[in-house]
Amino acid sequence: MRVLIAYASKTGNTEECANKIKGFMKTETVDLINLKKQSRVDLNQYDKVVIGTPLYMGQPARQFKSFLDKNASELMSKEMYLYVCGLARGQEGIDLLQKQVSPKLFDHASFVGQLGGDVHLQKLNPIYKWMMKKILAESKPNLGLMLEEIEKFASEIES
Numbered sequence: 841m842r843v844l845i846a847y848a849s850k851t852g853n854t855e856e857c858a859n860k861i862k863g864f865m866k867t868e869t870v871d872l873i874n875l876k877k878q879s880r881v882d883l884n885q886y887d888k889v890v891i892g893t894p895l896y897m898g899q900p901a902r903q904f905k906s907f908l909d910k911n912a913s914e915l916m917s918k919e920m921y922l923y924v925c926g927l928a929r930g931q932e933g934i935d936l937l938q939k940q941v942s943p944k945l946f947d948h949a950s951f952v953g954q955l956g957g958d959v960h961l962q963k964l965n966p967i968y969k970w971m972m973k974k975i976l977a978e979s980k981p982n983l984g985l986m987l988e989e990i991e992k993f994a995s996e997i998e999s
Protein backbone atom coordinates (compact mmCIF):
# COMPACT_ATOMS: atom_id res chain seq x y z
CA MET A 841 0.00 0.00 0.00
CA ARG A 842 1.20 3.47 -0.85
CA VAL A 843 -0.03 6.51 1.07
CA LEU A 844 0.35 10.20 0.27
CA ILE A 845 0.18 12.87 2.95
CA ALA A 846 -0.11 16.26 1.25
CA TYR A 847 -0.20 19.32 3.48
CA ALA A 848 0.04 23.08 3.53
CA SER A 849 1.52 24.88 6.52
CA LYS A 850 2.40 28.49 7.36
CA THR A 851 4.34 28.15 10.62
CA GLY A 852 5.14 24.43 10.68
CA ASN A 853 2.43 22.82 12.84
CA THR A 854 0.53 21.13 10.03
CA GLU A 855 3.86 19.94 8.64
CA GLU A 856 4.89 18.56 12.03
CA CYS A 857 1.52 16.83 12.21
CA ALA A 858 2.14 15.17 8.82
CA ASN A 859 5.47 13.84 10.12
CA LYS A 860 3.85 12.55 13.29
CA ILE A 861 1.04 10.82 11.35
CA LYS A 862 3.70 9.09 9.25
CA GLY A 863 5.61 8.21 12.42
CA PHE A 864 2.58 6.43 13.88
CA MET A 865 1.96 4.43 10.70
CA LYS A 866 3.29 0.95 9.96
CA THR A 867 2.80 1.26 6.21
CA GLU A 868 6.20 1.26 4.53
CA THR A 869 5.57 3.75 1.76
CA VAL A 870 4.21 7.01 3.09
CA ASP A 871 5.19 10.01 0.96
CA LEU A 872 4.98 13.52 2.37
CA ILE A 873 4.38 16.47 0.07
CA ASN A 874 4.44 20.12 1.06
CA LEU A 875 1.86 21.69 -1.25
CA LYS A 876 3.60 25.05 -1.00
CA LYS A 877 6.64 23.52 -2.72
CA GLN A 878 4.91 21.03 -5.00
CA SER A 879 1.37 21.53 -6.22
CA ARG A 880 1.19 18.83 -8.90
CA VAL A 881 1.12 15.22 -7.78
CA ASP A 882 0.42 12.02 -9.72
CA LEU A 883 -2.25 10.51 -7.52
CA ASN A 884 -2.38 7.32 -9.62
CA GLN A 885 0.46 5.82 -7.64
CA TYR A 886 -1.35 6.16 -4.30
CA ASP A 887 -3.99 3.93 -2.69
CA LYS A 888 -4.86 6.44 0.02
CA VAL A 889 -4.53 10.21 0.10
CA VAL A 890 -4.35 12.31 3.27
CA ILE A 891 -4.67 16.09 2.99
CA GLY A 892 -3.97 18.54 5.81
CA THR A 893 -4.39 22.26 6.34
CA PRO A 894 -4.25 24.86 9.09
CA LEU A 895 -7.07 27.36 9.54
CA TYR A 896 -6.43 31.09 9.48
CA MET A 897 -9.47 33.21 10.21
CA GLY A 898 -11.71 30.32 9.39
CA GLN A 899 -10.01 29.69 6.06
CA PRO A 900 -7.90 26.70 5.03
CA ALA A 901 -4.64 27.30 3.18
CA ARG A 902 -4.99 28.42 -0.45
CA GLN A 903 -2.83 25.46 -1.58
CA PHE A 904 -5.13 23.01 0.21
CA LYS A 905 -8.19 24.43 -1.52
CA SER A 906 -6.60 24.40 -4.95
CA PHE A 907 -5.31 20.84 -4.46
CA LEU A 908 -8.85 19.68 -3.68
CA ASP A 909 -10.27 21.64 -6.63
CA LYS A 910 -7.69 20.38 -9.13
CA ASN A 911 -7.92 16.74 -8.04
CA ALA A 912 -11.58 16.50 -7.07
CA SER A 913 -12.61 13.79 -9.51
CA GLU A 914 -9.55 11.63 -8.85
CA LEU A 915 -9.95 12.02 -5.10
CA MET A 916 -13.53 10.78 -5.41
CA SER A 917 -12.15 7.47 -6.63
CA LYS A 918 -9.67 7.08 -3.74
CA GLU A 919 -9.77 6.58 -0.03
CA MET A 920 -9.29 10.10 1.26
CA TYR A 921 -8.60 11.48 4.74
CA LEU A 922 -8.65 15.12 5.84
CA TYR A 923 -7.06 16.76 8.85
CA VAL A 924 -7.10 20.25 10.18
CA CYS A 925 -4.79 22.09 12.57
CA GLY A 926 -5.99 25.09 14.53
CA LEU A 927 -7.00 26.47 17.88
CA ALA A 928 -10.62 25.40 17.44
CA ARG A 929 -10.30 21.85 18.71
CA GLY A 930 -12.38 18.76 18.12
CA GLN A 931 -15.73 19.00 16.38
CA GLU A 932 -15.60 22.82 16.32
CA GLY A 933 -12.52 22.74 14.09
CA ILE A 934 -14.00 19.98 11.92
CA ASP A 935 -17.17 22.03 11.44
CA LEU A 936 -15.10 25.05 10.38
CA LEU A 937 -13.25 22.91 7.84
CA GLN A 938 -16.49 21.39 6.55
CA LYS A 939 -17.76 24.86 5.61
CA GLN A 940 -14.75 25.29 3.32
CA VAL A 941 -14.79 21.97 1.48
CA SER A 942 -17.30 20.89 -1.16
CA PRO A 943 -19.99 18.72 0.47
CA LYS A 944 -19.34 15.94 -2.04
CA LEU A 945 -15.63 15.69 -1.17
CA PHE A 946 -16.18 16.20 2.54
CA ASP A 947 -18.74 13.38 2.67
CA HIS A 948 -16.41 11.18 0.64
CA ALA A 949 -13.63 11.50 3.26
CA SER A 950 -13.21 8.23 5.15
CA PHE A 951 -12.17 10.15 8.25
CA VAL A 952 -11.71 13.80 9.22
CA GLY A 953 -9.48 14.71 12.16
CA GLN A 954 -8.81 17.86 14.15
CA LEU A 955 -5.30 17.28 15.46
CA GLY A 956 -4.67 20.36 17.60
CA GLY A 957 -2.64 23.41 16.75
CA ASP A 958 0.00 25.70 18.12
CA VAL A 959 1.19 29.27 17.86
CA HIS A 960 4.75 30.28 17.09
CA LEU A 961 4.58 34.05 17.56
CA GLN A 962 8.09 34.58 16.22
CA LYS A 963 7.04 33.12 12.85
CA LEU A 964 4.02 35.42 12.40
CA ASN A 965 3.97 38.73 10.57
CA PRO A 966 3.47 41.79 12.82
CA ILE A 967 -0.30 42.01 12.23
CA TYR A 968 -0.94 38.29 12.84
CA LYS A 969 1.39 38.45 15.85
CA TRP A 970 -0.59 41.33 17.35
CA MET A 971 -3.91 39.56 16.68
CA MET A 972 -2.69 36.28 18.13
CA LYS A 973 -1.24 37.89 21.27
CA LYS A 974 -4.68 39.40 21.92
CA ILE A 975 -6.46 36.07 21.32
CA LEU A 976 -4.01 34.19 23.55
CA ALA A 977 -4.45 36.75 26.35
CA GLU A 978 -8.25 36.89 26.09
CA SER A 979 -9.28 33.31 25.36
CA LYS A 980 -6.32 31.34 26.72
CA PRO A 981 -6.87 28.51 24.23
CA ASN A 982 -5.34 25.07 24.67
CA LEU A 983 -2.19 24.83 22.60
CA GLY A 984 -0.19 21.97 21.13
CA LEU A 985 -0.66 19.09 18.74
CA MET A 986 -2.86 16.31 20.13
CA LEU A 987 -0.75 13.16 20.01
CA GLU A 988 -3.60 10.81 20.92
CA GLU A 989 -5.76 12.20 18.14
CA ILE A 990 -2.85 11.96 15.72
CA GLU A 991 -2.29 8.32 16.66
CA LYS A 992 -6.02 7.60 16.25
CA PHE A 993 -5.99 9.36 12.87
CA ALA A 994 -2.98 7.30 11.74
CA SER A 995 -4.70 4.06 12.75
CA GLU A 996 -7.87 5.08 10.87
CA ILE A 997 -5.76 5.40 7.72
CA GLU A 998 -4.43 1.88 8.19
CA SER A 999 -7.70 0.26 9.22
Ligand SMILES: Cc1cc2nc3c(=O)[nH]c(=O)nc-3n(C[C@H](O)[C@H](O)[C@H](O)COP(=O)(O)O)c2cc1C
Pocket residue numbers: 848849850851852853854855893894895896897898899925926927928929933936956957958959960964968969971972
Ligand atom coordinates in the same frame (compact mmCIF):
# COMPACT_ATOMS: atom_id res chain seq x y z
C1 LIG B 1 -3.92 35.21 12.45
C2 LIG B 1 -4.32 33.84 12.87
C3 LIG B 1 -5.63 33.41 12.66
C4 LIG B 1 -6.03 32.12 13.04
N1 LIG B 1 -7.31 31.72 12.82
C5 LIG B 1 -7.71 30.49 13.22
C6 LIG B 1 -9.05 30.06 13.00
O1 LIG B 1 -9.87 30.73 12.39
N2 LIG B 1 -9.41 28.83 13.46
C7 LIG B 1 -8.54 28.02 14.11
O2 LIG B 1 -8.92 26.93 14.52
N3 LIG B 1 -7.24 28.39 14.31
C8 LIG B 1 -6.82 29.61 13.88
N4 LIG B 1 -5.51 29.99 14.05
C9 LIG B 1 -4.55 29.07 14.66
C10 LIG B 1 -3.74 28.32 13.61
O3 LIG B 1 -4.58 27.54 12.82
C11 LIG B 1 -2.71 27.46 14.32
O4 LIG B 1 -1.72 28.29 14.82
C12 LIG B 1 -2.13 26.35 13.45
O5 LIG B 1 -1.47 25.43 14.26
C13 LIG B 1 -1.20 26.91 12.40
O6 LIG B 1 -0.72 25.86 11.61
P1 LIG B 1 0.60 26.02 10.69
O7 LIG B 1 1.76 26.21 11.65
O8 LIG B 1 0.71 24.75 9.96
O9 LIG B 1 0.41 27.21 9.82
C14 LIG B 1 -5.10 31.26 13.65
C15 LIG B 1 -3.77 31.69 13.85
C16 LIG B 1 -3.38 32.95 13.46
C17 LIG B 1 -1.96 33.38 13.68
